[in-house]
Amino acid sequence: MKIHCFFLFIGSTYNLKIFINFLLFCRYKMLSKLRPKMKKKQTVKYLINFFDNTFGLRNIYFQQIAQEFKMQESNQQKQMQSENEKQQQIERQKELFGTVVNRMHSHCLKYDAISIFFPEYQNPEEVSCNWVGDMDFNVCPYITEGIQKRIKTNNIYGYPGLLIKYEPFLNSLISWCRRRHSYEIQPQQINITQNTLQTISTLYRLKSKKNQGIIIQTPIYYKIIDQATMIGRKIVPNPLIFQDGLYYINFELLEEQLADPNNKIMVFCNPLNPSGRVWTYDEVKRVAELCLKYDVFLISDEIFADLTLPGYKHTIAGSISNEINNNTATIFTPSKAFNLSGLSISTVVIPNQEIHRQFTQKNNSQGFYYANIFGQIAYENAYSFQGEQWLTDLMDYIVSNYEFMQQYLTEQYPDIEILQMQAGYLTMLDFSKTNLPYQKIKQILINSNVLLEDLSDFFYPKQTSQLFRINIACPQVKLKECLEKIVHGFKSQSKN
Template sequence: MTVNFNHSISRLGTQAEKYESRQAVFGRDDVLPMWVADMDLPTPPFIIEALKQRLNHPILGYTQMPDSMFQAIVDWQSQHGYSIQAEQILLTHNVANGLFLAVQAFTRPGDAVLIQPPIYPPFYQAAQLNDRQLALAPLVLVQNQYQIDFVEFERQIKSQSVRLFLLCNPHNPAGRVWSGSELRQMAEICLKHDVIMVSDEIHSDLVYDGYHHTPLASISEEVAQRTVTLSSPGKTFNLAGLQIGYAIIANPTLREAFAQTLARAKIDDLNLFGMIALEAAYSSEGRVWRRDLMTHFQTNIECLQLFLAEHFPQVKLIRPQASYLVWLDFRGLFSDHQVLKNWLINEAKLGLNDGESYGEMGSGFMRMNIAAPKSTLEQAFRQLVQAKSGLKTL
């Protein structure tokens, strides 16, 4: 299987959020969009072929989920040393949806939910939109990588009587891969205080060489019994539009509570094409695809790092250990976040994710999506260099 990841594909006219929402999000529709976390790269051809084969049949009716699809999830997770059973899997419509369901299933209005900013906005929303309190245990930036303040982590749990911890593993937006020892220490604190853990592991298949993803629930059987793992092939295989997600829950009591929440929302199964795409993605062909994809991402990150070193040495790249999302620290170049936003949008004409949407700690930061052909990065570089001439601080 040979895929040209540097072939540019127009997404205009496909209702792609990344492109069609530019005016609403950035106030202009001519920014180069490098924000929404899907890829400007082709969905794998073997998945497209599986969908086409199903379309040879003229009826798209109600469909039951086959045992083979659940077994594909079991087999795929085993790559991470995570041994699960098919009956432990419940289906959601995406991972963010799973966060909301977990908050509804395991907490009550007024309960406290712990998160670690800077963090993906739905972590905030899952608590706030369900009338839960937020407990914040901010990550600490040390030598250009985020670390956990375990003292503050436990202090927040104790002081706010936290019931639920939402973990991003690997981390979004910074791409941090948590080590087994870090996960174990967080889990031990949660177990000590009877806190249920929910681990968003959607970026777990996008880990770079030299790092290893450890599923939180694989730490021990005791941890597994207090953990809900959320995942999806959506990020790895560019399937976000099919709304695929699943939860893995070993504890029967927690699984039943989650299942009841699903039932109250009448969420039963995946859609027909989500089912087909998941099983095709989690195949031997999917493993080869992922390897080649990671090589492309690695090249793009290195190009970005070299570009910044030459043209914008004041901007620090928080080099991701996983994911195609890059967290950029502009604080050495801009002291005012609004000025930074205006410059990127109106001078560089780049559409990036606003760092402040990840919490107060995101002020001065932006998230860039590098899951694109090399030509897209080169266009972004040209626009940044052109906008640089207007910056008096350089």
């Protein structure tokens, strides 16, 4: 009673607002000191109730305190859930991509053809194969399930139906490009081929004649060059400018080449193979607009688009404008992102109706009518939501491998530099700081039982280079083994 009278006296003496603020301050200081020591929430709530009832503040602040506890509990639950999900993701990725698969004697080019194409390697089974562009990971489980289901339910492999009339197949690509690249495709714009090279070869024949020029930016996958020379087309190289670990387009030279009326086609590799360079929106727009200006047909090879790394934005050339879209053939396939090259299926989007009709006719005249039936299933299941989740996990693992390689070489042998990789799983190692000539670098790699892609053929005309392409799409333990061999080989050379 005396305490209440005392505070009533003070309350009548001072301004009421000041008095209440004083009480709140005392309440805050008391609770801030006691709360960390209270392990049980009920104890804290009891003190709050006692204080508020004593000073008549319960009705004002009880809801605020209750909400505070509720928010703390919610944040703790979210944090625990996030940590659990992250751990589950790590375990899932280890299971999907961390398992070492023995691919020897599986009729694959990457391992079983070493003795044929690279006889200088005496013991193929001991070679770290980080060269050709396919991955050492088991395929997306949803793709495998789809193929197994087809085998189990129908064990007859006769002529497949015409995919250009099969809506689920067409819609898989349409939906994929819409949600991932904001690119709208109509079913009648799609054509089916066996692979990217067959598509490019058919377009070469369709849009150019013998001795007419095809503009190709180098370095580039050498078989794109070979397809042109084999049918008598003139290669017009547009060498990219290498600066600060990235390639850039020489637009001044490019415009001169496009202005030549003998040049009928330009091949645009976006993202770039071999370096993984993702061209910016402005770069893509400028290339496409120049082709349109000089009436040069644009072949846009975008098969690495779905492997664009976080932090970079892929731009489909045809998405820039209807006019550009009408002057472009855009190649899409899940073969790179989902490792399906052996199933021989690809697609090309040709919005120009007349060119599309001519392409179909030219394609058929070369004997192509039907796609691989298992390739069809794999294609649809890759471009699904289940496939997209797998692809997200894959990209996390690729980024992890890339960061691991950067750290390892920086610490162990900084003279070997890594080009900035913006897409894919194929990047380049720059050996120029070793001050060793091409042949010596090549021999060290052979002696170390490491097979990387020699970039000599990626230029036109061919030229030796101190750049070698490395494939990092493998379990990290295999990547580490490859890097250890490389570092050991070059350190041993330094001692001699």
